[in-house]
Amino acid sequence: MTMIAAHIQTVRARIETACLAAGRAPGTVKLLAVSKTFGADAVVQAIATGQTAFGENYIAEAVEKMTAVRESLLALSLISPIEWHCIGPIQSNKTRLVAENFDWAQSVDRLKIAQRLSEQRPPHLHPLNICLQVNVDGGVNKSGVEPDAVLGLAQAVAKLPNLRLRGLMCIPENAPDFIAALAVFTVAKDLFNKINHEGLSLDTLSMGMSADLEAAIHAGSTIVRVGSAIFGDRHSVT
Ligand SMILES: *Cc1c(COP(=O)(O)O)cnc(C)c1O
DSSP states (O other), X not given: OOHHHHHHHHHHHHHHHHHHHTTOOGGGOEEEEEOTTSOHHHHHHHHHTTOOEEEESOHHHHHHHHHHXXXXXXXXXXXXXXXXXXXXXXXXXXXXXXHHHOSEEEEEOOHHHHHHHHHHSOTXXXXXXXXXXXXXXXXXXXXXXXXGGHHHHHHHXXXXXXXXXXXXXXXXXXOSSHHHHHHHHHHHHHHHHHHHHTTOOOOEEEOOOTTTHHHHHHHTOSEEEESHHHHOOOOOOO
């Protein structure tokens, strides 16, 4: 077994244990493997274990990697559905690359970006799945819409034709312990519930990373985004 395969097994076991501890069915949490800064070979190793969903932060790097992964899979005669999630900041000049290449954009925090993604989504592709990134813990240098503006943004994004609003995403600061992490993730869960009470049917709450996925699952996460616990430490991040 490769190291990546062993790590994925460990992370899957952590997810299952956290679900059982929270009284949730293990199938209700999806593992997104965050492959930023790692090459196509690492992604292919993960795919070989059955992993299908990958998260990338750097858009141009990700699009090159997608091509390399497709070529490797062809060479290996490995057939697998793959889902690519954009989880990094999206500038206006990158929306076309996202709209044309990704299945999900989880880091949308402005209507203008959502409008461009909808306009630029090619008609032969399924609607782009969208999560709104929320600044749940008030981090000053963080992207993400402020909690009191999320409902309005959600209502506007839900009307855009080539997008499918799926839910919320957050990246809180590292909390000192489980209880503190749980409190912050619960803010996101409460917002998610509030938006659904207003009649939007969100089904996705993307929160929890290598260090805090247990607390996120306890609070109701449906997607955990895990990088270093699968692929190892990232060296230089550009
Ligand atoms: C890098 C990154 C992750 C993964 O973080 P790890 O701590 O390596 O698991 C998750 N979400 C986002 C948005 C990231 O940028």
